[in-house]
Amino acid sequence: MSFIVDLSIYAIKHGRAHRVLPSLIIAQGILESASGTSELAMNANNLFGIKSGSGWSGDIYTKQTAEHNTDGTVYYIDADFQKYPTIEGCVIDLVYKYVNGTGWEAHNRYAAVLNQTDYKKATAAVKAAGYATDVNYPAKLNELIEQYELTKYDKEVDYVVKIALDAGHGINTAGKRTPDGEREWSLNNKVLLACAAKLNKYQDVQILRLDDSTGNTDVSLTTRTNKANAWKADALVSIHHNAFDGKWGSHGGVETLVQEITASKASKDIAAIIQPRIVFAMGLRNRGVKTDNLHMLRESSMPAILTEGGFMDSTTDIGALRSDAKLKAQGEAIADGLAVYFKLKLKVAGTPVPPKEDEELKFSSPALKKETETSLVSRAHRQIIVAAAVKSGAHASWTDKLGNNTLTDADVLGLAVKYTVTVNK
């Protein structure tokens, strides 16, 4: 049973995201890998007998394999199979095959596998697409799905997004205060409470707080990340406010940090979605998404960001930091950004507004939309980002892409994140 439980985690994560039934993925895994005990599963983490195609650049595992003629008779061939570092990689590959097709046909022969709610239709579609030569393949999968009650993994109802929230420091932590003695934790706490309140307006969200909610104890960073890791949070947001040298000055602005070098794509995506929202909520300068080596980002095993919602020693920013309305808006901006990333639905009575599938960034106001477009679309901004990225080691071909207008918004964000370029400088 533990094989099914282990596999179900990845089948749910990647299957649901791409509208492939987890029950189908798990049944295929059980059948094709003899519940994880097959030679291919043990030596190559290949649960589905995925053969190596021309597009495969990873490791290869060669093995003799049985094939079936259409009349059911068996013959043997030597075949190359894809070797994966983890089982999850194999699940991703199977799901991508269904989503994208074979890669050598214009038409996706697996299209009918997607968006099914009836597992019998899904297993029939897999066979119809020519996935397996065994004529009894769908019947065998259906039997496994029924025997192990795998349809329970198809239900959306038990899917909960777990968000770990962290107000940086404690109320008495030395140094973490404005030149006038106002405490950073108090600012962080107000943002956290507003963020949690807004998150609770969405369906299927659980929140875990990592700091001491009274502020009296500055909980150690190790305790904080251990707590988030043990809880298996889906994302971690550590909320902070910046300081330059503790003396009033005209510096200022909002930035969001991800771990240098090792940040996951999810961390960068979440940062890219949340950063402009905080900028707009606070009405402060946009310092962009940056990288650093920080405990909360490095030692957490889920996508993690650290927000700096303005400078506590900035004469420009302090007005916004002293405004409870702006801190509330900042917390809600973080919650709304998470909602966009995790595709959360608001708990609304009455007629729900159907979500737009292709709308990656949902803007809460026309002004925010304009702000983000200015960062991304403005040619001047793009030139600054590309020039700085190339100067710090990005390939020179990015300049060509800028020149011939093939640079996408994702490219620009990627360059900005990777090379720690300040968007508005």
Ligand SMILES: [Zn+2]
């Ligand atoms: Zn801090």
